[in-house]
Amino acid sequence: MPQSLPASMDMSHATGLAWLRQRRLQQLLWVLVAVFGLVIVMNLGFGRYRSAGLEMVIVLALALAMHWNQRARTMHAVGLTVATLLLGLCVLMVNNQGLYDEAPMAFPALLLFAGLFGFRRMFWGLVCGMLAVVALLFFLHQAGVFHSAPVMPLDWRRPFVIGLIVLVTGLFAWLLTSDLMLAMRQLEAEKRALEASHARIEVLAQRDSLTGLPNRSLARERLGFLLQQARRSGGMVAVMFLDLDNFKTINDSLGHAAGDDLLCQVADKLRACVRETDTVARVSGDEFLILLGDLQDEDAIVAVVAKVTHLLGRAFTVEGVEVLATASLGIAVAPRDGEDADLLLKNADTAMYQSKDAGRNTFCFFDASMNESVTEHLHIASGLRSALAAGELQLHYQPQFDLHSGRILGAEALLRWHHPELGWIPPGKFIPIAERSGLINELGSWVLRQACRDAQAWRSDGLGELRVAVNVSPLQFRRDDIEREVAQALLASGLPATALELELTESLLVADARNIGEVLQRLGAQGVQIAIDDFGTGYSNLGYLRRFSVHRLKIDQSFVRRMCANAHDEGLVRAIIEMAHCLDLQTVAEGVEDSQTLERLHAFGCESAQGYHWSPALPADAFVEFVRDRQAVAG
Missing domain, CATH: 3.30.70.270 (Reverse transcriptase/Diguanylate cyclase domain)
Known part of the structure; x- marks a missing residue:
C-alpha cells in the first residue's frame, strides 16, 4: 500500500515555530548581555561600583537564561529574563530618581518581549507587577525615601499617568503580539500542509497507488x-x-x-x-x-x-x-x-x-537478433495500415467437402497478404502483429464483409448454396458491435445468415462465458452457424459446448495429420467425433492430406473435411473454377 509520511517530518513541522522562537530569544539575550556589559564598563569608569555589581548580577541571570534556552527550556529562560529585567529596572528606579527616573521607559519594550516569547499569564502578570512597582514607588516618594527628587512636588497624578501608560502600552503590545503570533501560527500551519502535500505528491509520483510498489x-x-x-x-x-x-x-x-x-x-x-x-x-x-x-x-x-x-x-x-x-x-x-x-x-x-x-x-x-525481429514487427505493423487501401490483402478459400456425398459444402476464408517488398507474408506472422497493434478489428471487419460478398457471388454464379466460414479473433468478438458488423455484412451482400459460419477459439468461450453465450444465442437465432476452431488444443471443456449455440467442432489438423501414424492421435480424433455426436454436433476435420486419413475419418463418422488431399486455399477466381470443375465431373 502507499507509504505514509515519515514521523520525523511531522515532528520537524511541529517544532519549526518553537525553533524560531528559541533562536530569536538567544539573539536578544546576547544583545542584552552586550548592552549590560557596556553599562558595567561605563559605571566602573565613573566609580559607581554598587550599580556595576547589580548589573553583573543581571548579566549572570541572563547567562543562565541563555543556558536554559540552549537546552530547549525556552519558557524557563523567558520567565527568568522577564523577572531579571523587571527587578533590575525596579532597583535602578529605587537607587536613582524613582518615578522620575528614565527606567520606566523600558516597560513597553519589556511588555513586547513578554508578549512575543511568553504566555498569557506571564504577560498580564508582568502588567500587574509594573503597576505594583509604580504604586510602591509613589508611596516611597511620599515617605521621603527619594531625597534627590526634583523641585516639582510629586502627587498621585504622576503614578496615575504612568499606570495608564503601562496599561495602554500593555493592551497595544498584547493586541500586536497576539495578531503576530496568530499570523505566525497560520503561516506555520500552511507551511506544514504545503510540505505534507508535496511529500504526498512525491510519494504518489514514485509509487503505484494500487500495489504500493515503485512505479x-x-x-x-x-x-x-x-x-x-x-x-x-x-x-x-x-x-x-x-x-x-x-x-x-x-x-x-x-x-x-x-x-x-x-x-x-x-x-x-x-x-x-x-x-x-x-x-x-x-x-x-x-x-x-x-x-x-x-x-x-x-x-x-x-x-x-x-x-x-x-x-x-x-x-x-x-x-x-x-x-x-x-x-x-x-x-x-x-x-x-x-x-x-x-x-x-x-x-x-x-x-x-x-x-x-x-x-x-x-x-x-x-x-541482439531480437532487435531484427522488432524492426520487422514495426515494418509489418506499418505496412498493414496501408495494405487494405492498397489492395494488398486477399481472401483465399479452402474447399470443405461432405465425406458421405463428396460434394463441396462451402469454404473457409483465409486471409493472405502480398507485400510489395516482402512478397507473401504468412498469416502466422502478421495476424499476431495485427492483434498486438489493434489492427485486427479493422482486418476482421474487412474479411467478414468480403467473404459475405464472395459467397453471395458464388450463389449468383450458380455454384449452389455454399456456405463460407470466417475466423473471428477473440479481440474482434469481444467488441460490443460484433453483432452489428455481422448484420451489416449480411445485409450489404444479401447473403442468407444460414450461409455464414463464424469460427471461434475455445479460449474465447471460456473467457467470458455469460456475455459471449448471450451473443451466440442471438446470432444463432438469426441463423448464423458457429464452429469451434482447432478443437482439442485448448480447454476442451464439455460444459461450454452444452451451454452455447455451437453447431460444429473443427478437429485441429495437428491431430488429423498424425492419426495414421500415431495411435494416441487417432484415438483422440475418434473420441472428439464420438463426443460431438453425443452432443448433436457435426465435425469438420482439418489437414486431410491423403486417402488413408480420409477413409479413417469416414469410418469414424466425421461429416466433413478440408485439406491438401483436395485443394489448398485458392484465390477467389481459382476457387470458383475449382468448384465448377468438381461439379462438372460430378454431373
Missing part, C-alpha cells in the same frame, strides 16, 4: 543507481520485464475489482522472490519490473526466475475462484546487453515479447 519513474532511478554500483564493483545487473498471461481474460470475466485483487496478490508474491536490496515495480496494468543488483553470474538470475515461475504457477484465490496467473518474462543483463537504463528496459521488454511468441509462461534472455 516506472522510481524503478528507472533505482536502476541507474544499481548500474553505478555495478561499474564500481564489476558485478552484473539484471532487468526482468514480467507480463501476466491472459490477465485481460481474468479481468473481463471476473471484473476489475477481482483483477486489482489479483495484481496485489501477484505483487506480494514477487516481493517474496527477491532480496530487500532488489526492486519490484509495477510499470503498467499487468506489467511488472524486477531489478536485481550485485550479481556475480547468471545462475543467480535463473534462480530468481525459477522462484517467480514456481510461485506464480500456484493458483490464486480471487472472488472465491481459483485462477492461474502465469507470466512471460524477458531478461536483459548489464553490462552484456547495455549499460544504459533506457536501453536495458527496452531490451528486457523485447525479450518479454519474444517469450510470449514462444508460447507464454516462459522466459527469454535478450539476444
Whole structure:
C-alpha cells in the first residue's frame, strides 16, 4: 500500500515555530548581555561600583537564561529574563530618581518581549507587577525615601499617568503580539500542509497507488543507481520485464475489482522472490519490473526466475475462484546487453515479447537478433495500415467437402497478404502483429464483409448454396458491435445468415462465458452457424459446448495429420467425433492430406473435411473454377 509520511517530518513541522522562537530569544539575550556589559564598563569608569555589581548580577541571570534556552527550556529562560529585567529596572528606579527616573521607559519594550516569547499569564502578570512597582514607588516618594527628587512636588497624578501608560502600552503590545503570533501560527500551519502535500505528491509520483510498489519513474532511478554500483564493483545487473498471461481474460470475466485483487496478490508474491536490496515495480496494468543488483553470474538470475515461475504457477484465490496467473518474462543483463537504463528496459521488454511468441509462461534472455525481429514487427505493423487501401490483402478459400456425398459444402476464408517488398507474408506472422497493434478489428471487419460478398457471388454464379466460414479473433468478438458488423455484412451482400459460419477459439468461450453465450444465442437465432476452431488444443471443456449455440467442432489438423501414424492421435480424433455426436454436433476435420486419413475419418463418422488431399486455399477466381470443375465431373 502507499507509504505514509515519515514521523520525523511531522515532528520537524511541529517544532519549526518553537525553533524560531528559541533562536530569536538567544539573539536578544546576547544583545542584552552586550548592552549590560557596556553599562558595567561605563559605571566602573565613573566609580559607581554598587550599580556595576547589580548589573553583573543581571548579566549572570541572563547567562543562565541563555543556558536554559540552549537546552530547549525556552519558557524557563523567558520567565527568568522577564523577572531579571523587571527587578533590575525596579532597583535602578529605587537607587536613582524613582518615578522620575528614565527606567520606566523600558516597560513597553519589556511588555513586547513578554508578549512575543511568553504566555498569557506571564504577560498580564508582568502588567500587574509594573503597576505594583509604580504604586510602591509613589508611596516611597511620599515617605521621603527619594531625597534627590526634583523641585516639582510629586502627587498621585504622576503614578496615575504612568499606570495608564503601562496599561495602554500593555493592551497595544498584547493586541500586536497576539495578531503576530496568530499570523505566525497560520503561516506555520500552511507551511506544514504545503510540505505534507508535496511529500504526498512525491510519494504518489514514485509509487503505484494500487500495489504500493515503485512505479516506472522510481524503478528507472533505482536502476541507474544499481548500474553505478555495478561499474564500481564489476558485478552484473539484471532487468526482468514480467507480463501476466491472459490477465485481460481474468479481468473481463471476473471484473476489475477481482483483477486489482489479483495484481496485489501477484505483487506480494514477487516481493517474496527477491532480496530487500532488489526492486519490484509495477510499470503498467499487468506489467511488472524486477531489478536485481550485485550479481556475480547468471545462475543467480535463473534462480530468481525459477522462484517467480514456481510461485506464480500456484493458483490464486480471487472472488472465491481459483485462477492461474502465469507470466512471460524477458531478461536483459548489464553490462552484456547495455549499460544504459533506457536501453536495458527496452531490451528486457523485447525479450518479454519474444517469450510470449514462444508460447507464454516462459522466459527469454535478450539476444541482439531480437532487435531484427522488432524492426520487422514495426515494418509489418506499418505496412498493414496501408495494405487494405492498397489492395494488398486477399481472401483465399479452402474447399470443405461432405465425406458421405463428396460434394463441396462451402469454404473457409483465409486471409493472405502480398507485400510489395516482402512478397507473401504468412498469416502466422502478421495476424499476431495485427492483434498486438489493434489492427485486427479493422482486418476482421474487412474479411467478414468480403467473404459475405464472395459467397453471395458464388450463389449468383450458380455454384449452389455454399456456405463460407470466417475466423473471428477473440479481440474482434469481444467488441460490443460484433453483432452489428455481422448484420451489416449480411445485409450489404444479401447473403442468407444460414450461409455464414463464424469460427471461434475455445479460449474465447471460456473467457467470458455469460456475455459471449448471450451473443451466440442471438446470432444463432438469426441463423448464423458457429464452429469451434482447432478443437482439442485448448480447454476442451464439455460444459461450454452444452451451454452455447455451437453447431460444429473443427478437429485441429495437428491431430488429423498424425492419426495414421500415431495411435494416441487417432484415438483422440475418434473420441472428439464420438463426443460431438453425443452432443448433436457435426465435425469438420482439418489437414486431410491423403486417402488413408480420409477413409479413417469416414469410418469414424466425421461429416466433413478440408485439406491438401483436395485443394489448398485458392484465390477467389481459382476457387470458383475449382468448384465448377468438381461439379462438372460430378454431373
